[in-house]
Amino acid sequence: MANMSLKKVQMPEQDPNVRNKNFKEVALGYEENMAVEEAERCIQCKNQPCVSGCPVHVQIPDFIKQIANRNFEEAYQKIKETNNLPAVCGRVCPQENQCESVCTRGKKGEPVAIGRLERFAADWYMKNKEDKVEAPKKIGRKVAVIGSGPAGLSCAGDLAKMGYDTTIFEAFHTPGGVLMYGIPEFRLPKEIVQKEIDSLKKLGVKIETNMVIGKILTIDDLFEMGYEAVFIGTGAGLPKFMGIPGENLNGVYSANEFLTRINLMKAYDFPNNPTPVKVGKKVAVVGGGNVAMDAARSAKRMGADEVYIVYRRSEEEMPARLEEIHHAKEEGIIFKLLTNPVRVIGDESGNVKGIECVNMVLGEVDQSGRRRPIEEKGSEHVIEVDTVIIAIGQSPNPLITSTTEGLEKQKWGGIIVNEDTLETSRKGVFAGGDAVTGAATVILAMGAGKKAAASIHKFLSEK
Amino acid sequence: MNEILEKKQLNPTVKLMVINSPLMAKKAKPGQFVIVRVDEKGERIPLTIADYDGEKGTVTIIFQEVGMSTKKLGTLDVGDKLHDFVGPLGKPVEFSKDTKRVLAIGGGVGVAPLYPKVKMLNKNGVSIDSIIGGRSAEYVILEDEMRAVSDNLYITTDDGSKGRKGFVTDVLKELIEKGNKYDEVIAIGPLIMMKMVCNITREYNIPTMVSMNPIMIDGTGMCGGCRVTVGGETKFACVDGPAFDGLQVDFDEAMRRQNMYKDMEKKALEQYEHECKLGGILNG
Ligand SMILES: Cc1cc2nc3c(=O)[nH]c(=O)nc-3n(C[C@H](O)[C@H](O)[C@H](O)COP(=O)(O)OP(=O)(O)OC[C@H]3O[C@@H](n4cnc5c(N)ncnc54)[C@H](O)[C@@H]3O)c2cc1C
Ligand SMILES: Cc1cc2nc3c(=O)[nH]c(=O)nc-3n(C[C@H](O)[C@H](O)[C@H](O)COP(=O)(O)OP(=O)(O)OC[C@H]3O[C@@H](n4cnc5c(N)ncnc54)[C@H](O)[C@@H]3O)c2cc1C
Ligand code: SF4
Ligand code: SF4
Ligand code: FES
Ligand SMILES: [Mg+2]
Numbered sequence: 001m002a003n004m005s006l007k008k009v010q011m012p013e014q015d016p017n018v019r020n021k022n023f024k025e026v027a028l029g030y031e032e033n034m035a036v037e038e039a040e041r042c043i044q045c046k047n048q049p050c051v052s053g054c055p056v057h058v059q060i061p062d063f064i065k066q067i068a069n070r071n072f073e074e075a076y077q078k079i080k081e082t083n084n085l086p087a088v089c090g091r092v093c094p095q096e097n098q099c100e101s102v103c104t105r106g107k108k109g110e111p112v113a114i115g116r117l118e119r120f121a122a123d124w125y126m127k128n129k130e131d132k133v134e135a136p137k138k139i140g141r142k143v144a145v146i147g148s149g150p151a152g153l154s155c156a157g158d159l160a161k162m163g164y165d166t167t168i169f170e171a172f173h174t175p176g177g178v179l180m181y182g183i184p185e186f187r188l189p190k191e192i193v194q195k196e197i198d199s200l201k202k203l204g205v206k207i208e209t210n211m212v213i214g215k216i217l218t219i220d221d222l223f224e225m226g227y228e229a230v231f232i233g234t235g236a237g238l239p240k241f242m243g244i245p246g247e248n249l250n251g252v253y254s255a256n257e258f259l260t261r262i263n264l265m266k267a268y269d270f271p272n273n274p275t276p277v278k279v280g281k282k283v284a285v286v287g288g289g290n291v292a293m294d295a296a297r298s299a300k301r302m303g304a305d306e307v308y309i310v311y312r313r314s315e316e317e318m319p320a321r322l323e324e325i326h327h328a329k330e331e332g333i334i335f336k337l338l339t340n341p342v343r344v345i346g347d348e349s350g351n352v353k354g355i356e357c358v359n360m361v362l363g364e365v366d367q368s369g370r371r372r373p374i375e376e377k378g379s380e381h382v383i384e385v386d387t388v389i390i391a392i393g394q395s396p397n398p399l400i401t402s403t404t405e406g407l408e409k410q411k412w413g414g415i416i417v418n419e420d421t422l423e424t425s426r427k428g429v430f431a432g433g434d435a436v437t438g439a440a441t442v443i444l445a446m447g448a449g450k451k452a453a454a455s456i457h458k459f460l461s462e463k
Numbered sequence: 464m465n466e467i468l469e470k471k472q473l474n475p476t477v478k479l480m481v482i483n484s485p486l487m488a489k490k491a492k493p494g495q496f497v498i499v500r501v502d503e504k505g506e507r508i509p510l511t512i513a514d515y516d517g518e519k520g521t522v523t524i525i526f527q528e529v530g531m532s533t534k535k536l537g538t539l540d541v542g543d544k545l546h547d548f549v550g551p552l553g554k555p556v557e558f559s560k561d562t563k564r565v566l567a568i569g570g571g572v573g574v575a576p577l578y579p580k581v582k583m584l585n586k587n588g589v590s591i592d593s594i595i596g597g598r599s600a601e602y603v604i605l606e607d608e609m610r611a612v613s614d615n616l617y618i619t620t621d622d623g624s625k626g627r628k629g630f631v632t633d634v635l636k637e638l639i640e641k642g643n644k645y646d647e648v649i650a651i652g653p654l655i656m657m658k659m660v661c662n663i664t665r666e667y668n669i670p671t672m673v674s675m676n677p678i679m680i681d682g683t684g685m686c687g688g689c690r691v692t693v694g695g696e697t698k699f700a701c702v703d704g705p706a707f708d709g710l711q712v713d714f715d716e717a718m719r720r721q722n723m724y725k726d727m728e729k730k731a732l733e734q735y736e737h738e739c740k741l742g743g744i745l746n747g
Pocket of ligand 5: 678679680681682683684685686687688689690699700701702
């Protein structure tokens with residue numbers, strides 16, 4: 001008999017006033033009984049709307065049924081059939097816009113907590129089972145993957161399973177892409193990402209860190225070295241600034257820099273980890289996406305008294321996940337909505353002392369489908385802060401497109417691909433993830449990596 | 464890979480290391496740099512590629528021990544490996560074909576990044592006058608190397624213990640006033656030196672290339688921490704530079720940004736030296 005409760009089984013969480021002072025994971029995950037109880041809310045719809053809401057078509061009713069029957073390992077294996085990174089997606093997927101948004105149970109009450117169940121299955125497996133991956137038999141053909149974010153990792157994983165000699169080239173000293181340097185520990189423990197990377201290595205994937213492709217090697221060099229196909233999964237790592245006066249004052253960071261210092265370089269453990277970061281008493285984070293929420297919540301954890309989110313539209317238009325907005329508010333982040341910075345103000349030694357903003361009102365709907373913010377005359381005001389973090393978006397890095405002849409790109413930098421095959425304008429070169437779409441999501445990047453792996457296999461089989 | 468093959472002390476605070484890095488040695492060009500991490504927790508610190516040898520597969524770095532990471536690097540010995548060694552990063556320098564005569568100015572450890580550029584120019588038949596300076600005699604580095612690739616070499620020291628007493632800018636002024644014509648000046652050294660050089664060359668309208676050294680992390684354009692203002696525009700030194708048109712650079716902003724973490728850097732160094740002392744007591 002299905003559990004007809006209108007609400008999801010609650011997920012235990014750290015208390016907001018405790019967690020906003022530590023970097024441990026916020027959401028603690030379901031216990032077995034909670035998972036079974038939630039799984040029983042799924043009514044096993046024949047038409048499976050949820051499955052079509054998932055970019056990689058996880059067989060949702062099937063895995064949930066296994067959880068309801070306490071077959072946790074089978075549940076995990078079911079998810080794994082289509083999703084290489086369940087422990088990651090269960091935590092960071094924008095489920096409310098994807099699988100859960102079309103769940104039948106959501107028509108009346110809350111949808112089934114698909115993401116939480118996915119996370120449960122993955123965590124259960126990691127805790128209770130030894131990952132017994134074996135390197136498949138090699139077929140003696142080499143493929144290069146550039147970038148080790150979710151796109152590169154899943155592409156490399158699938159290629160390795162098909163027996164390709166797969167090498168990932170990663171610019172940083174640690175693989176994982178945004179999963180390692182961007183998304184904070186308290187939302188996605190790095191240990192989980194590391195486990196996924198370790199299991200790729202067991203599959204026989206080679207990872208060469210400290211290799212900035214376009215500098216140390218070009219794509220043409222890779223072909224010369226015997227790689228027969230190349231996948232570009234280099235993400236969208238180039239930070240945008242606002243172009244307002246005062247942006248180069250001391251105390252103004254891009255979210256990328258701020259989060260990299262904290263996550264990758266572990267500046268929260270200074271001086272044991274010697275990379276410094278400066279978080280003042282009052283911090284303004286400009287932007288309304290996941291990146292802005294992560295920066296704001298990290299600043300709070302680093303000891304800031306007051307942290308503001310400064311966003312030029314209203315909460316409704318915020319691109320961040322609902323859960324993140326909710327968590328940020330619980331943790332005491334102050335939202336300054338319909339507010340747009342026009343200038344960063346410095347003191348006589350060049351340190352930030354405030355940010356001048358104007359109020360905005362929402363006008364007509366614009367091309368993005370959202371109401372366009374318009375400046376309200378005479379509404380200039382100063383918010384006193386000593387740190388400003390800019391989180392208004394990123395675009396793809398031109399390092400590769402500028403060093404690869406014949407690789408076509410969009411005006412804004414995205415690599416142009418054939419949507420069916422993900423092949424670029426260069427034969428044998430495929431691309432996917434944020435490098436193609438601009439900043440998007442983990443699951444879309446992963447899906448692209450899988451798709452590219454299949455295309456590469458087809459391409460090489462026919463060659 | 465990344466093994467230290469050779470180590471030399473150039474002066475009381477500056478060391479040279481030759482690193483085994485065959486792939487990078489083939490790709491490196493004058494003006495480019497590497498990022499080094501000494502150990503597992505290490506900071507990412509940028510250092511200029513001071514020399515490279517594609518055949519031997521080696522890259523040379525020359526660094527001044529100014530704080531925790533460079534001091535730690537200095538404790539490594541021949542046979543040790545650098546934990547991470549990334550590069551070649553940054554844009555190689557370019558000179559116009561019309562460049563026939565260049566004045567190269569290096570201050571302190573800035574002579575290290577200056578040398579590969581002068582060496583290349585010299586190989587291309589460009590006539591070069593060089594001025595190198597240091598606090599005192601022992602702080603003047605690469606004198607022989609620079610002499611070998613320069614037509615004329617001038618040396619200055621703050622205290623007069625070697626060459627002329629005074630600053631590199633004194634010689635610069637003199638050379639120009641004597642009627643020497645240069646197509647271009649290259650100046651690399653402390654920010655304040657590069658600023659002073661540019662103040663002079665601006666007066667005489669001589670194109671001047673400087674090499675900026677802002678605080679960096681990734682060195683690939685993804686953090687924006689290395690931004691410098693050049694001609695009113697924001698540039699990322701790690702991908703747009705590190706060489707820029709010195710006459711357009713906002714040096715005051717650059718100096719301010721370089722000092723952003725002074726207090727914390729001091730703390731990191733103190734903790735490190737404290738640990739070293741403890742280690743010393745325990746070991747011996
Ligand atoms: C702070 C933050 C929070 C986010 N939160 C969420 C979330 O909650 N949910 C969600 O779904 N998505 C979220 N995203 C977006 C998501 O992380 C990205 O869409 C996803 O990581 C893109 O994957 P990717 O593999 O295309 O690129 P990336 O993850 O960016 O990985 C690219 C990799 O390529 C490497 N690289 C780049 N250039 C080179 C080169 N020239 N040579 C070699 N290597 C190179 C990079 O170092 C990096 O490791 C967030 C992003 C950020 C920044
Ligand atoms: C492109 C470039 C090339 C360089 N080439 C050389 C070189 O060939 N030889 C050499 O001796 N030095 C060079 N430097 C400077 C060198 O990177 C710094 O001296 C070093 O990072 C200091 O680290 P520390 O921990 O020992 O000292 P700290 O005490 O931490 O810092 C001392 C000072 O060095 C600067 N600095 C600190 N961290 C960084 C960082 N991550 N990136 C850049 N600067 C920093 C700051 O101004 C700081 O005040 C170069 C810098 C750049 C950007
Ligand atoms: S991968 Fe993401 S979208 Fe797909 S089922 Fe899991 S949580 Fe939902
Ligand atoms: S739509 Fe919801 S209730 Fe229906 S099968 Fe999917 S998860 Fe279960
Ligand atoms: S060092 Fe990060 S962008 Fe230049
Ligand atoms: Mg340091």
